[in-house]
Amino acid sequence: xxxKKPLIVLxxxxxxxxxxxxxxxxxxxxxxxxSLTQSMANTYLKTLSQxxxxxxxxxxxxxxxxxxxxxxxxAAEPSKIPFPATFTNKFGNHLKKSDLQLNVKLYSxxxxxxxxxxxxxxxxxxxxxxxxxxxxxxYSTKQDIDGxxxxxxxxxxxxxxxxxxxxxxxxxxxxxxxKVGDFRxxxxxxxxxxxxxxxxxxxxxxxxxxxxxxxCGFLIVWPVVAKLNRTLKALKVTSAALMHSNNHDPLTGLxxxxxxxxNLHQEIQRxxxxxxxxxxxxxxxxxxxxxxxxxxxxxxxxVLKMAADRIKGQMRDIDTPARVGGDEFAVLLSDxxxxxxxxxxxxxxxxxxxxxxxxxxxxxxxxxxxxxAMYPTHGSTPDTLFKQADxxxxxxxxxxxxxxxxxxxxx
Numbered sequence: 340x341x342x343k344k345p346l347i348v349l350x351x352x353x354x355x356x357x358x359x360x361x362x363x364x365x366x367x368x369x370x371x372x373x374s375l376t377q378s379m380a381n382t383y384l385k386t387l388s389q390x391x392x393x394x395x396x397x398x399x400x401x402x403x404x405x406x407x408x409x410x411x412x413x414a415a416e417p418s419k420i421p422f423p424a425t426f427t428n429k430f431g432n433h434l435k436k437s438d439l440q441l442n443v444k445l446y447s448x449x450x451x452x453x454x455x456x457x458x459x460x461x462x463x464x465x466x467x468x469x470x471x472x473x474x475x476x477x478y479s480t481k482q483d484i485d486g487x488x489x490x491x492x493x494x495x496x497x498x499x500x501x502x503x504x505x506x507x508x509x510x511x512x513x514x515x516x517x518k519v520g521d522f523r524x525x526x527x528x529x530x531x532x533x534x535x536x537x538x539x540x541x542x543x544x545x546x547x548x549x550x551x552x553x554x555c556g557f558l559i560v561w562p563v564v565a566k567l568n569r570t571l572k573a574l575k576v577t578s579a580a581l582m583h584s585n586n587h588d589p590l591t592g593l594x595x596x597x598x599x600x601x602n603l604h605q606e607i608q609r610x611x612x613x614x615x616x617x618x619x620x621x622x623x624x625x626x627x628x629x630x631x632x633x634x635x636x637x638x639x640x641x642v643l644k645m646a647a648d649r650i651k652g653q654m655r656d657i658d659t660p661a662r663v664g665g666d667e668f669a670v671l672l673s674d675x676x677x678x679x680x681x682x683x684x685x686x687x688x689x690x691x692x693x694x695x696x697x698x699x700x701x702x703x704x705x706x707x708x709x710x711x712a713m714y715p716t717h718g719s720t721p722d723t724l725f726k727q728a729d730x731x732x733x734x735x736x737x738x739x740x741x742x743x744x745x746x747x748x749x750x
Contacts, residue, residue, distance in 0.1 A: 373490070376532045377479065380492040383528050384477075387427055387443060388494075389585060395423040395499060409505065422505065424496070427526070445496065447524025449513040466493035466525050474522075481532065493527040588662040590640060591647035596669060599661035603671050603721045607714055610674075617714045618680040620670040621728035622650070624691065625706040625740040627666035634700055641697050642705070649690040653683055669725070677713055677745065684709050684743040692741060706741035708732050717746045 399409065402420050410419035413429075421429060428445045446463055459467075466478040470493065479492040498506065498521040506517045517523075586598045594602075606617045624646060631639040643666065650660045650668055659671040670687075672680055691707035710732025712724045727746040735742045 373481070373532070376490045376530055377492065380479070380490060380528050380530045381477070383441060383443070383530070384492065384494050384526060387430070387526060387528075388496075390430065391423045391427040392499065394426050395502065399423060423502070424524075442529035443527070445524055445526050447496075449524070462491055463493075463525070463527070466527065470495040470525055471522050484529075488532040489529050490532050491527060491529045493525045496523045496526050497521065498523050591644055591662050593647050593651070593660050593662045593668070596661050596663045599659050599669050599671055600721045600725070602659045603724065606671060606673050607719065607721065610714055611719075615674050616676060616716075618672040618675055618677070619712050619714075619724045619728045620672065620680075620684060620687075621663075621710045621712075621725070621732040622668040622670065622687070622691070623708045623732055623736065624666040625708055625736070626704045629704065630702055634697070634702070638697050638700060638702075642695050642702065645695055645697075646691055646705075649693075650687065653686050653690060669728070677716070680711060680713065681743070681745075684711060688741070688743050707743075708735040708740050709743035710735060710746065711743065712746045717748075 399420070403409075408419045409422050410416040411422055411425050413419065413421040413425065420426075424445050428443070430443070446457065446459060446467075448467055450457065462480060462482075469478045470476060474495070477492060477494045479490060481488060481490050483489075498517050498519055500519055502523065503517045503519055503521075506513075506523075586594060588595055603617075603619060609615070610617050624642075627639065627642070630642055643662075646666075647660070647662065647668070650670065654660055654670065655672075657673045659673075661669045661671075663669050672683065675683075688707055688709060692705065694701060694703040695705060696702075710728045710730065712718060712727035712731065714724060717727045718724045731744055731746040734747070735744055
């Protein structure tokens, strides 16, 4: 066969190889497109969940404390603020109208009165039924809508403490008693799937490739794959940046207190297993209010940044400094004795009491009051250690400031 018709055999081999190569490239790109789209959808859903949680924990209680009521229909009741779920839904509508072209929505089988006329499609009904049974899962599918391919991803929404307090009011309870962790509904994001980069021109080149050389396939497919890989790397960088911003203070760059608490919880478990110690410091800058009042908040912010840098300068790699808020900081010292903790506290006290040169201003009126609590001597939980360190810090402030001390239950 090879001797009689070598050209036909060789041409058939090249055409088959080219077809398999281009077909494989098309399928690989399809996998990458789906993976990228799924990852982006999960990132947006997580961000919206964090946004709703922050709104429920930080904004709603403050509004309620000043007498502002909540509503499921802010358009009809403009003097009230929206419920957390309603607020997140409105933000989802904003995303839909933006360049992102996302469609984010919330729905459940317990709709508010102003949502009772909405019609759920098969995917929405299936998502509710599936996520009610599969706690913590997600539900997704790809669909063709208006000539374009989209991915729909749905995740469950559970009742938090603030949600329970609100929904157990008669007008929002839907004739049942809600508990923390109950399934409330579904958050769904619809996101466009990127179109295939391989078009008719690419296939034409593939025909030439079949007649010429199989190496042309690499020239066609490699740029597409490289572009998709760059997009995936960029998405990972964006996700990492988003995660960092959610866990770090924007002014000082230090971890926020939530991350410090989480690390303290893990450190306590490690200390319990290894029979070792750790320490928690609570730091308050003495005289910072006078700096703000005298020099202004811009200078005050620069002082806070310098103070944060000085705190970080005294830390080991295994320690966790954090900003609590205002002029207060916390420091978790891992695997350390009381003696070594006091030495670090002394260095911190000296560093924070040194002068602060801010442009033409010389500030030498600041100092620090540092309270310290040790595990397991002063407590065995993060809440207890934070409380004891805070108490010790206030004892220092009451005794003249600019000092440090361990918590003393007798004081």
